[in-house]
Amino acid sequence: GDSVTQMEGPVTLSEEAFLTINCTYTATGYPSLFWYVQYPGEGLQLLLKATKADDKGSNKGFEATYRKETTSFHLEKGSVQVSDSAVYFCALTLSGTYKYIFGTGTRLKVLA
């Protein structure tokens, strides 16, 4: 079935380090892909999205490229800040369905 797999956390980095959080997916059709962020005590917020192959989503210094050949949508940021500490979720949705499929989330902790 359709699924999203994320790297397990927690990921601990020093401020200004480079971030990569891996996400791969399995889907029967052509999904739209999303990264959501959840700050402590809050709901999820959309961070970025891509709706077709080779699209790059970007926001707040984060980027992810929709790679159909490797079925991946890895999240990257060149220089993380303490304020980026949160849980990050990769997700997909398929045309013609109402369902969204989420990964289990990756906790990021950035140390000053």
Added chain:
Amino acid sequence: DVKVTQSSRYLVKRTGEKVFLECVQDMDHENMFWYRQDPGLGLRLIYFSYDVKMKEKGDIPEGYSVSREKKERFSLILESASTNQTSMYLCASSSSLYEQFFGPGTRLTVL
């Protein structure tokens, strides 16, 4: 600014009580969703609704029911709360094929 609101941020109930969690969105979205979030399990879909009075079971509907009498409001009902329903409950809404917008969540504790 788009908004999804949930009736409570924190709730404590006793085993066997009937519990209502309410969600309201102001974006005129057709679709609304209820998830529960547990450590290590991510988000699991309980129910969703694609129109007023329409509902579909998600992955874990047992022990829950829902109501959608108006487009902007989607309620989750725990008919008889149990301790294994202690969790974070997240409501979301979307227009078809686009991203979901989430509420702040309700942390429910069942004693």
